[in-house]
Amino acid sequence: MIRDFAGSEGPVNGIFMIKQATEAVSNSGSHYLSMTLQDTSGTIDAKKWAIEDDDVAICTPGSLIRINGMASVYRGHPQLKINDLEPVGLEEVDISKYVPMAPTPLEEMKKTLKEYIGLIKDKELHDLTDAIIQERYEAYTTYPAAVTVHHAFVGGLMYHSLSICSMALKTVEQYPELSRDYLIAGSLLHDIGKTVELSGATATSYTEEGNLLGHISLGAMIVYSKGKELHVNEEKLMVLTHMILAHHGEYEFGSPKQPMTAEAFVLHELDELDAKLATLHNAYAATAEGAYTGRIVWMENQNFYKPHKLD
Numbered sequence: 366m367i368r369d370f371a372g373s374e375g376p377v378n379g380i381f382m383i384k385q386a387t388e389a390v391s392n393s394g395s396h397y398l399s400m401t402l403q404d405t406s407g408t409i410d411a412k413k414w415a416i417e418d419d420d421v422a423i424c425t426p427g428s429l430i431r432i433n434g435m436a437s438v439y440r441g442h443p444q445l446k447i448n449d450l451e452p453v454g455l456e457e458v459d460i461s462k463y464v465p466m467a468p469t470p471l472e473e474m475k476k477t478l479k480e481y482i483g484l485i486k487d488k489e490l491h492d493l494t495d496a497i498i499q500e501r502y503e504a505y506t507t508y509p510a511a512v513t514v515h516h517a518f519v520g521g522l523m524y525h526s527l528s529i530c531s532m533a534l535k536t537v538e539q540y541p542e543l544s545r546d547y548l549i550a551g552s553l554l555h556d557i558g559k560t561v562e563l564s565g566a567t568a569t570s571y572t573e574e575g576n577l578l579g580h581i582s583l584g585a586m587i588v589y590s591k592g593k594e595l596h597v598n599e600e601k602l603m604v605l606t607h608m609i610l611a612h613h614g615e616y617e618f619g620s621p622k623q624p625m626t627a628e629a630f631v632l633h634e635l636d637e638l639d640a641k642l643a644t645l646h647n648a649y650a651a652t653a654e655g656a657y658t659g660r661i662v663w664m665e666n667q668n669f670y671k672p673h674k675l676d
Contacts, residue, residue: 368406370436371443380431380453382463384408384568386424388416398424402432402445404463409436411445420450426568429453429463460519464567467520474523475506481530481553487546489597490605494550497557497591504560511559512569515643515663519566525643526553529635536631547628551608555632558584558609581621585609604628612636645669 370377381402389399391414398413398420411434413420423430434447460466467474482498485491498505510516510525518524530552537545561583562575574583585606592602607629613620614633624630641664648658649671657668 366406367402367404367409371407371409372438373443374437375435377432377434377436377445380429380458380463382567383424383426383428383430385426388421398447400424400447402430405461405465409443409445411447413447413450423450423452426570427565429455429458460567465518467516467518467524469520469524471506471520471523474520474527477527478506478523478553481527481549484534485546485549487601489595489601490546490550493588493592493595493597493602493605494553496595497554497587500591501557501560504566505557507566508560508563509566509569510556510640512563512571515640515647517569522556522559525639526556528639529555529632532635532639533631536635542627543631544628547604547608547626548631550605551612551628551632552635554584554588554605555609555612555636556580556584557587558582561587579619581610581613581619585621608632 367381381404383400384403385401387399389397391397395414396416398416400411400413401408402411403409411432413424429452430450431453432445432447433449434445436443436445438444478498482491482495485494504522506523507519509518509521511521516522516525530549533548533552534545537543537548558580562572562578562580564570564572564575588609589602589606592605604626607622607625611620611622611624611629612633614624614637616623620633624633644661644663645658648661648669652658652671654671654673657670660666660668
């Protein structure tokens with residue numbers, strides 16, 4: 366693991382995931398590879414100064430490599446000089462050693478996803494939700510919910526969506542005048558645009574479409590166009606698409622619309638609650654009991670106190 370040798374000097378032999386890789390040119394004009402390697406214990410900068418014919422093709426973000434190299438510290442920063450490398454197939458390793466995984470097993474979440482879709486009684490909303498998710502099933506069930514901010518782990522998109530849906534179902538029990546069908550469909554589809562906005566389950570970055578259009582607009586287009594294709598009732602389609610467009614709540618947070626239905630308002634509030642509590646959870650994980658977190662940008666730049674656990 367990276368934490369076992371980072372900051373020390375000596376030989377390193379092991380398997381790592383490539384988070385970033387760039388072919389660069391040294392002052393002498395020779396080409397070399399500059400990379401960031403990762404596993405679940407951390408990241409480290411690495412360089413391979415002598416490039417072989419296949420190295421550039423092998424070293425792509427999200428791929429695994431077995432390396433033989435030397436760890437050192439340069440100007441106070443751990444780094445790794447790679448002498449030799451070879452590709453490693455994802456099927457050859459336990460991927461959970463190299464990227465953060467959702468706290469709930471993917472197969473268990475897939476079963477819950479199927480159950481939640483089955484709860485939608487309105488046939489048009491059920492068929493629309495099921496069709497959209499099935500068309501993007503691999504991405505929906507493996508992509509993170511964000512690159513860095515919240516639920517940034519394999520399966521994070523599904524985990525976040527199921528979490529909101531679970532809370533929505535409890536909210537409907539308290540407020541039965543709300544539409545359970547709209548809330549289930551909206552919860553499961555609110556971030557569907559991230560299957561296009563993000564590049565993949567590992568070494569995730571923003572796609573060109575993601576940078577230019579954003580997941581809210583992309584999600585609304587996905588839902589609306591599929592609804593038209595399936596001839597979904599116009600009002601149902603507008604109400605559901607509005608929930609996608611309004612789920613960030615405020616214009617200043619990238620929401621094209623503010624919530625204008627009760628269900629859109631509830632979806633926004635639950636989305637914000639789940640995202641912020643996940644962010645706070647990460648901050649607490651790096652904070653001792655009886656101490657304050659650093660300022661959390663996504664929570665009004667506020668410090669949070671972590672109380673001692675009660676007996």
